[in-house]
Amino acid sequence: xxxxxxxxxxxxxxxxxxxxxxxxxxxxxxxxxxxxxxxxxxxxxxxxxxxxxxxxxxxxxxxxxxxxxxxxxxxxxxxxxxxxxxxxxxxxxxxxxxxxxxxxxxxxxxxxxxxxxxxxxxxxxxxxxxxxxxxxxxxxxxxxxxxxxxxxxxxxxxxxxxxxxxxxxxxxxxxxxxxxxxxxxxxxxxxxxxxxxxxxxxxxxxxxxxxxxxxxxxxxxxxxxxxxxxxxxxxxxxxxxxxxxxxxxxxxxxxxxxxxxxxxxxxxxxxxxxxxxxxxxxxxxxxxxxxxxxxxxxxxxxxxxxxxxxxxxxxxxxxxxxxxxxxxxxxxxxxxxxxxxxxxxxxxxxxxxxxxxxxxxxxxxxxxxxxxxxxxxxxxxxxxxxxxxxxxxxxxxxxxxxxxxxxxxxxxxxxxxxxxxxxxxxxxxxxxxxxxxxxxxxxxxxxxxxxxxxxxxxxxx
Amino acid sequence: xxxxxxxxxxxxxxxxxxxxxxxxxxxxxxxxxxxxxxxxxxxxxxxxxxxxxxxxxxxxxxxxxxxxxxxxxxxxxxxxxxxxxxxxxxxxxxxxxxxxxxxxxxxxxxxxxxxxxxxxxxxxxxxxxxxxxxxxxxxxxxxxxxxxxxxxxxxxxxxxxxxxxxxxxxxxxxxxxxxxxxxxxxxxxxxxxxxxxxxxxxxxxxxxxxxxxxxxxxxxxxxxxxxxxxxxxxxxxxxxxxxxxxxxxxxxxxxxxxxxxxxxxxxxxxxxxxxxxxxxxxxxxxxxxxxxxxxxxxxxxxxxxxxxxxxxxxxxxxxxxxxxxxxxxxxxxxxxxxxxxxxxxxxxxxxxxxxxxxxxxxxxxxxxxxxxxxxxxxxxxxxxxxxxxxxxxxxxxxxxxxxxxxxxxxxxxxxxxxxxxxxxxxxxxxxxxxxxxxxxxxxxxxxxxxxxxxxxxx
Numbered sequence: 046x047x048x049x050x051x052x053x054x055x056x057x058x059x060x061x062x063x064x065x066x067x068x069x070x071x072x073x074x075x076x077x078x079x080x081x082x083x084x085x086x087x088x089x090x091x092x093x094x095x096x097x098x099x100x101x102x103x104x105x106x107x108x109x110x111x112x113x114x115x116x117x118x119x120x121x122x123x124x125x126x127x128x129x130x131x132x133x134x135x136x137x138x139x140x141x142x143x144x145x146x147x148x149x150x151x152x153x154x155x156x157x158x159x160x161x162x163x164x165x166x167x168x169x170x171x172x173x174x175x176x177x178x179x180x181x182x183x184x185x186x187x188x189x190x191x192x193x194x195x196x197x198x199x200x201x202x203x204x205x206x207x208x209x210x211x212x213x214x215x216x217x218x219x220x221x222x223x224x225x226x227x228x229x230x231x232x233x234x235x236x237x238x239x240x241x242x243x244x245x246x247x248x249x250x251x252x253x254x255x256x257x258x259x260x261x262x263x264x265x266x267x268x269x270x271x272x273x274x275x276x277x278x279x280x281x282x283x284x285x286x287x288x289x290x291x292x293x294x295x296x297x298x299x300x301x302x303x304x305x306x307x308x309x310x311x312x313x314x315x316x317x318x319x320x321x322x323x324x325x326x327x328x329x330x331x332x333x334x335x336x337x338x339x340x341x342x343x344x345x346x347x348x349x350x351x352x353x354x355x356x357x358x359x360x361x362x363x364x365x366x367x368x369x370x371x372x373x374x375x376x377x378x379x380x381x382x383x384x385x386x387x388x389x390x391x392x393x394x395x396x397x398x399x400x401x402x403x404x405x406x407x408x409x410x411x412x413x414x415x416x417x418x419x420x421x422x423x424x425x426x427x428x429x430x431x432x433x434x435x436x437x438x439x440x441x442x443x444x445x446x447x448x449x450x451x452x453x454x455x456x457x458x459x460x461x462x463x464x465x466x467x468x469x470x471x472x473x474x475x476x477x478x479x480x481x482x483x484x485x486x487x488x489x490x491x492x493x494x495x496x497x498x499x500x501x502x503x504x505x506x
Numbered sequence: 507x508x509x510x511x512x513x514x515x516x517x518x519x520x521x522x523x524x525x526x527x528x529x530x531x532x533x534x535x536x537x538x539x540x541x542x543x544x545x546x547x548x549x550x551x552x553x554x555x556x557x558x559x560x561x562x563x564x565x566x567x568x569x570x571x572x573x574x575x576x577x578x579x580x581x582x583x584x585x586x587x588x589x590x591x592x593x594x595x596x597x598x599x600x601x602x603x604x605x606x607x608x609x610x611x612x613x614x615x616x617x618x619x620x621x622x623x624x625x626x627x628x629x630x631x632x633x634x635x636x637x638x639x640x641x642x643x644x645x646x647x648x649x650x651x652x653x654x655x656x657x658x659x660x661x662x663x664x665x666x667x668x669x670x671x672x673x674x675x676x677x678x679x680x681x682x683x684x685x686x687x688x689x690x691x692x693x694x695x696x697x698x699x700x701x702x703x704x705x706x707x708x709x710x711x712x713x714x715x716x717x718x719x720x721x722x723x724x725x726x727x728x729x730x731x732x733x734x735x736x737x738x739x740x741x742x743x744x745x746x747x748x749x750x751x752x753x754x755x756x757x758x759x760x761x762x763x764x765x766x767x768x769x770x771x772x773x774x775x776x777x778x779x780x781x782x783x784x785x786x787x788x789x790x791x792x793x794x795x796x797x798x799x800x801x802x803x804x805x806x807x808x809x810x811x812x813x814x815x816x817x818x819x820x821x822x823x824x825x826x827x828x829x830x831x832x833x834x835x836x837x838x839x840x841x842x843x844x845x846x847x848x849x850x851x852x853x854x855x856x857x858x859x860x861x862x863x864x865x866x867x868x869x870x871x872x873x874x875x876x877x878x879x880x881x882x883x884x885x886x887x888x889x890x891x892x893x894x895x896x897x898x899x900x901x902x903x904x905x906x907x908x909x910x911x912x913x914x915x916x917x918x919x920x921x922x923x924x925x926x927x928x929x930x931x932x933x934x935x936x937x938x939x940x941x942x943x944x945x946x947x948x949x950x951x952x953x954x955x956x957x958x959x960x961x962x963x964x
Contacts, residue, residue: 170836171843201837257629353951354961374659374871376629383948392953404836405866412878412924419925425954472881472924499837504816504844 074293074302082193084243086232088482090119095141096464099149104156104438104453106431114154115141116460119482124454145485147478149464155434156454157212157461157479159441160407161367162320162347162400166216166231166239167192169200170404171499180219181226185263186282188251189304190226192216196239201497202404207233207487208494209408210476212461213244215445217252217347220322221262223269223278225252227308228320230445234481235495248446250344251312253279255323255332256378272328276335283339286310318344318446324378326354333362345444347400349390350382356393365396365444369406370413387414387436388421388428398440410437415470430470530572530601531935533914534589536611538567539921540910541891541899562891568592569611569914571935574599579911579935604930606916612894614669614692614913614933615921617873618829618861618901619782619809622671623660623690623698624652628869637677644681645706645732645763645770649673650688655698659871661942664692666874667921667928669913669938670700672905674707674782682714682725683707683732683763686770687782689905691912693933704905705807706774710785710794711841726793729783732763733801736771777803780827780904787841788813795824807904810865812842815849818856827904828858831865832883847886854888861904862896881922894922 094116101112103124115123123141167179178195181187196216206214212233218225228250231242255275264270269278286309292300293310311317319336323329323346336343345365346352350373352359352366359366368390373382383389390397399414401407418433442452451459460483467474479487487494541562568584570592584592589603626633635652653673663671674687689701709717714725738746746765763771774781781804783794791814798804807827808814814821814828821828832850837843853860864872864879880893902909913933919926931938949955950964957964 170838171840172838173840205835356953371875372869374627374662375869377627380627381947383944383951385948385952389948389951389953404838405833408835409833409882412882416878416924419927423927424948424952470925472878472922473885475885503837 072296072299074300079302079307082191082240082243084245085238085240086234086236086243086245087241088119088234088484090483092145092483092485093117093122093141093143094145094147094460094480094483094485095143096147096149096154096462099152099154099464101454102153102155102431102434102469103455104434105455106429106435106439108429108431109153113141114454114460114462115143116462116480116483117141119460119484121454121456121458121460124456147464151467152477153465153467153469153474154454155210155463155465155469156438156452157463157481158210158410158437159213159215159445159452160206160211160401160410161215161345161398161441161444162402163206163214163216163407164219164402165202165206165214165404165407166196166198166200167218168404169197170202179217180221182219182221182262185221185223185259185269185278186305187218187222187226188224188282188306188308190218191229192218192227192252193229193239193243196229196231196242198236198239198242199497199499200404201499202407203233204235204495204497204500205404206407207235207479208476208489210411210463210465210479211407212463212479212481213442213445213447213451214407215250215320215441217250217320220252220254220258223254223259223275224282224305224309225254225322227317228252230447232481233486235486244447244450247450248316248318249308249311250318250320250445251308253319253321255321255328256325257376258322276331279335280338282309283313283335283341286313287339290314312341313339315342318342318444320345320347320444322347324348324350326351328378330355330358333358333364344446345396345398348379348402350379350386352395352397353383353386353389354381356390356395359390359395360393363396365398365440366390367398367400367441367444369402370399370417384417384420385424385426387417388424388426388433391428391432391436392421392426396440396443397436398444399436400441411469411474412472415472418470433470529935530570530574530599531914531932532568532570532592532596532601532603533611533916533932534568534592534603534605535608536567536569536606536916537608538564538569538583539610539612539891539894540564541895562894565608567611570596570601571911571914571932572599572601573935578908581911604916609929610917610919610921610926612667612915612917612921613898613902613910614915614931615667615876615897616901616907616909617668617671617863617876618897618904619863619865620671620673620868620873621676622663622673622692622873623654623657624649624673624675626657636675638675638685639677639680641679643767644679644683645686645767647675647678647685648688648702649675649685650690650699650702653688653690653699655690655694655696658943660692660694660698661939662871662944663874664694664931664938665928665940665942665945667877667915667917667931668692668873669915669931669933670902670907670909671873672704672901674705677709677713677717680717681763682709682717682728683767684709684784689907691933693936693938700907701905703773703779705780705782706771707782707784707809710783711787711790711810712839713784722790722793728762730797730800732768732771733775733797733804735763735765735768736775737801739765739769740772740775774805775801775803777805780805780807782807782809782829784809786810786812786839788816788844790841791817791826792820795820795826798824807861809863812845812849814858815846815852816844818852818858821853821858822856825859827860828853829861829863829901831863831867831879832886832888833864833866833879850883851887854892859900860896861901862893877922877926878924881924884922890922 289306290310718725
């Protein structure tokens with residue numbers, strides 16, 4: 046029985062080395078040695094592309110302008126306002142030695158869409174029980190789990206999202222737990238591995254959840270059983286995290302590495318961004334006080350159906366809100382949803398974002414923004430399309446700590462770009478070409494599109 | 507005696523909402539959207555219109571809706587007449603006038619399938635009547651008995667242009683038969699039920715296997731058995747024993763229909779009301795079509811039908827109707843692996859009779875996004891008029907509801923575009939409020955409201 050012996054030997058070695066590692070821990074934990082699962086994303090940067098004559102919404106809030114974009118080595122080398130670019134000769138004055146020229150006359154060009162809340166890969170299609178890898182529903186405290194370990198890169202939803210213009214997505218653990226685990230930011234790049242999709246150097250995030258879900262899931266499994274229990278659970282674990290953080294930096298003590306507390310301590314160090322599932326306004330404000338008690342920052346509330354009731358407080362706390370355009374009413378804490386949530390939060394001066402939480406909705410996030418933008422203006426606001434566009438790209442980039450890399454079309458940023466057949470604030474608009482770091486990953490006219498392994502052998506195109 | 511008679515008549519009219527006292531309605535200067543057939547029918551009552559007028563979008567139309575001297579309301583269209591000319595046409599009649607100012611005017615939107623008005627909070631079982639897993643009945647459960655016209659979701663959805671909806675349970679009595687569906691309007695009044703017995707819903711596919719013991723074979727058998735018993739009831743004066751009841755010794759569920767339940771399938775067998783069958787996989791659809799060999803009068807409407815495009819020609823040949831969601835393109839299950847955005851395009855090319863639903867966004871409240879789903883069908887290549895018909899005149903025709911005669915909506919833009927919304931709405935000739943719980947919350951928390959009052963006093 047050689048194979049059994051081999052297996053036994055492996056287990057034995059594993060246990061011994063684990064013990065050795067524990068006993069070797071003296072003094073502060075070397076943070077460089079705790080890095081793992083690093084990004085191996087390596088885009089092909091060969092093509093230099095010049096897009097001319099485009100109507101550009103650049104994601105900064107600037108008015109739409111007609112211009113050109115030069116993509117070189119995956120970055121935006123030049124973005125210029127240019128009213129009269131018609132011929133190749135004229136375009137050379139922006140100094141772009143292109144290998145690929147695209148005349149985007151009558152077309153709109155925008156930054157690639159960033160979905161700040163997705164479960165593609167960890168709740169992939171087909172939705173069979175074997176694919177439920179997004180919620181570690183075994184304890185209300187699971188800050189030790191990483192969403193990326195549950196992501197299946199062959200989820201056909203990634204491909205459809207790309208056709209909808211999504212170039213970056215944030216995959217979160219589910220909301221069953223008070224501390225759900227680490228979220229991961231991915232490039233929407235067709236890769237065999239999750240590491241091949243990971244956004245290089247993007248900060249980790251921590252998913253936490255308010256309200257009905259944790260108390261419903263754990264109410265008869267030892268708690269929390271109420272919103273009171275939820276808060277006690279947060280506070281007790283932040284206290285543990287404070288202690289762990291002190292000890293892991295200490296020369297005086299031997300500290301075993303603890304994955305659960307490591308994540309929380311990294312939040313307290315400001316290295317991990319807190320993404321908090323929370324619907325009700327009053328509850329969000331309680332959470333902001335919790336963050337003050339333990340001196341950390343809530344980067345964004347997710348779902349935030351009642352954010353419109355506290356736009357001013359969100360602004361004061363510099364906390365973003367990720368919202369739907371019109372989902373509401375499916376549970377008590379979502380009963381007060383209104384169609385103007387996002388524009389109202391924006392008008393209050395806070396950071397507003399769209400999000401999908403859906404493999405279907407992620408394909409049309411521009412429509413979700415257009416819809417809520419129109420409702421907001423009908424309610425008396427006067428928000429420009431260009432400002433509303435921030436809800437799709439720049440504000441999500443900000444909430445994920447990657448605004449210096451993507452989210453707007455500015456010089457030296459990653460060339461994450463959509464060419465639309467018409468104004469993306471229309472239901473009839475479709476992405477025609479989608480670039481990720483300058484790579485043309487979707488081209489409608491030329492039938493260039495990724496196809497998941499799962500799709501092979503079936504009849505749909 | 508005469509006074510008492512009038513008194514009784516008044517009560518009668520109140521109960522049944524006969525708008526004898528309501529004025530007729532004139533909407534002028536409209537950009538009218540209506541299917542050609544209805545347009546031709548209605549224009550024949552008015553000699554002012556050229557007979558060959560067939561386009562689907564008609565500019566500069568005035569619409570007159572009258573109940574005068576009739577049981578059923580009718581509408582009359584005037585083309586290119588100014589207000590004075592129309593007034594002289596309508597001399598002596600009593601009507602209210604609304605200027606559409608060149609805006610889009612359509613019939614109301616008809617949601618061909620929904621759970622509207624049957625739950626307050628989906629996640630709170632006691633407020634949710636969409637399923638009745640513990641009941642002992644199935645086909646006989648009528649959705650209209652679940653319908654609450656005062657649900658906040660009625661006004662919240664009316665605001666999106668929805669004037670009529672088919673409502674149904676999702677599952678009744680843990681059976682594949684999910685009860686009898688109804689047609690409602692969205693006035694929010696107690697007489698909102700337009701048609702109580704409008705269709706019967708059956709769940710096949712994965713959902714059906716759950717409710718029939720575990721397999722497609724079981725659920726198809728139960729469907730065939732139910733239809734056979736109903737057929738036998740018709741032919742033998744209800745002296746039929748349920749063969750499935752005879753076949754199974756220990757009945758611990760209601761998978762076999764009782765005589766009472768199967769009696770409620772008689773209008774389905776006769777083709778008087780449609781049999782709506784929730785089914786996704788292409789081969790399951792073929793099995794459903796074969797039912798027509800035994801029950802030729804069945805008026806079958808498929809619900810879901812993600813893989814219908816693969817059998818489009820067969821559907822057309824057999825006059826099978828489908829209700830599909832043009833957003834569905836993910837292999838959400840192994841029975842929808844061939845979901846495709848092309849579904850509706852291919853069905854259209856094959857001349858299948860289809861309506862558009864927003865199943866993927868339904869929930870309780872989701873019918874308001876129906877226009878977005880229809881708009882996306884257009885974005886994916888479907889003709890605008892066909893797509894609009896699929897959420898208005900098509901379901902109205904299927905369920906025999908005179909939609910345009912009973913509902914008119916004025917929109918601030920193309921009704922299938924996401925940035926448009928209704929600005930006025932009329933149902934049964936009466937203007938409807940577009941205020942809802944959502945607009946009240948909106949107005950209370952509008953950041954542009956300058957108010958020193960606490961929110962609870964606003």
